[in-house]
C-alpha cells in the first residue's frame with residue numbers, strides 16, 4: 134500500500150463514520166423511544182465493530198485495528214457532538230433552567246444518584262436552586278408546582294406513563310400499561326381482587342424471627358432500580374449484559390413467576406388475588422397470557438407488600454418519637470367495640486390524621502410515578518410543557534412545599550383536624566396517586582396499616598430501643614421507586630390491658646365468622 138493510501142484511508146473511513154454518527158442521531162435517536170432496543174443496539178454495535186475489523190484484516194490492511202478504532206471514535210464523536218449541540222441549543226426544553234450536565238445526559242443523573250441512591254434529596258436540592266420547573270434531563274422536567282398531579286394524572290389528562298414503566302418487558306403488569314388501551318379490563322380485575330389475600334401464602338418471618346429470602350430478594354432487586362431509574366435504557370442494558378444486575382433482577386422476576394406459577398399449576402382452591410387474575414385470563418377463552426399474569430404477580434409483590442411495610446415503619450417511628458400521640462390514638466381505639474373494628478378505625482380522627490401526616494412527610498413513592506406528554510403538550514400553572522417531555526413530580530418535595538403546608542417539615546397531625554389553616558393547598562398531598570392510575574390497593578393498604586398499628590398500640594408501649602436515635606431510618610433511606618427505609622430498632626413493652634384481652638377474644642371470634650383474610654394480606658402479600 135502506498136504511503137498516500139495508508140494516510141488517506143483512515144480519513145475517508147473517519148469521514149464516513151462521522152456522517153453515519155450525524156445521520157443516526159438526526160434520523161434515528163432524535164425520534165421516538167429507544168429504551169427497549171438498547172440491548173439490541175449494543176449487540177449491533179459490537180457486531181459492526183468486529184465485522185469491520187475482520188473485513189479490514191481480510192483485505193490485507195495492516196492498520197485494521199487503527200482504522201476500526203478511528204471509525205468508532207469518529208462515529209461516536211459526531212453522534213455526541215450532534216446530541217450536545219441539539220440538547221443545548223435547539224431542544225424545545227432549552228428555555229427551562231437546570232444543571233448543565235443534567236441537560237446534556239441522563240447518565241449524569243445516574244452518576245449522581247448511584248453512590249447514596251437518594252434521588253429524592255437530589256431533586257429537592259435542585260428545586261431550591263432552580264425553582265418550580267427544572268430541566269433534569271435532555272427531555273425531562275422535574276416539576277414542583279402544586280398543580281402538577283392534577284394535570285399529569287387527573288381524569289382528563291393527556292399524559293401517558295413514561296418509558297420507565299417498560300422495566301418489566303416482556304411482562305406486562307397492570308402498572309406497566311402505559312396508554313389507555315387495555316387498561317380498564319385489567320383494572321376491573323384488580324378492583325375485584327383487592328378485597329383478598331395476595332397469594333394465600335405466609336413467608337413465616339414472624340415465626341422464624343428472620344427476613345424471608347424473598348424479602349431480601351425484593352430489597353436487592355429494587356436497589357438496582359434505584360439508581361438506574363433516571364435512565365431506563367441503561368437498566369435494560371444492565372439487565373441483559375451486567376452479570377450482577379442481571380442475576381438480581383432475574384431472581385426477583387423468577388420469584389414473581391414462581392408465586393403465580395404455584396397458583397396456576399398447583400390448583401390451590403382459595404380465592405385470593407391471583408385467583409381472580411387467573412380466572413379473568415381464562416375467561417378470555419384464549420391461550421393464557423403468562424406475561425400478563427407474571428407481570429401482575431410482580432406488581433402485587435412490590436406494590437402490595439413493600440408499600441404497607443414502609444408505611445408501618447414510618448408510622449412506628451412517629452409513634453416512638455411522640456408518646457403522647459400513642460396515648461391519644463389508644464384512647465380513640467378504646468372507644469371502638471374492638472381494636473379490629475375495620476370501619477371504626479377508618480373514622481378515628483386523630484389516628485387517621487397521624488397517618489395522613491406520616492404519609493405526607495414520608496411518601497412511600499418519593500419520586501416515582503413518571504409521566505410523559507404526548508403530541509399536544511400540557512400547561513401546568515402558566516407554564517407550557519412541550520410535547521414528548523418526561524415529567525417527574527417528586528412527592529417528597531411537593532408534600533413539603535412551604536407554600537402549601539405551614540411549617541411544612543414539621544410533624545403536626547393537627548393540621549388535618551383542629552388546625553386546617555395549616556394546609557394552604559392540599560393538592561400536592563397525593564400518597565396514593567390520583568386519576569386513572571390511582572392506587573387500587575389504597576383501601577386494603579390503609580386497612581392493613583390501621584389494623585396492624587391498632588393491635589400494636591393497644592397492646593404495647595412503643596419506644597425507640599436503647600441506643601436507637603431514630604435517625605438512621607431516614608439517613609439511610611434510599612429511593613428505589615418505593616422508599617427503602619434504613620434500620621429502626623423499636624422496643625415493644627407489653628401493657629397490662631384487661632380491656633384489650635377481652636376485646637381480642639371477642640373480635641377473634643367475630644372475624645373468624647366474617648372475614649378471615651385481613652391479616653393474611655399483611656404477612657403474605
Ligand code: HEM
Pocket residue numbers: 307308309323327432433436437438440441444497498501502503563564565566569570571572573574575577578579582658
Ligand atoms: C400504604 C400502602 C400503599 C401506598 C402508600 C401506595 C401508593 C401507591 C402509589 C403512589 C401508586 C402510584 C404509582 C405510580 O404512579 O406508578 C400506587 C399504584 C399502585 N398500587 Fe399502591 N400503595 C399502597 C398499597 C397497595 C396495595 C396493598 C396494593 C395491592 C396489593 C397496591 C397496588 C397498586 C397497584 C397495582 C398500582 C398501579 C396502579 C396503576 O398504575 O394503574 N398498592 N400505589
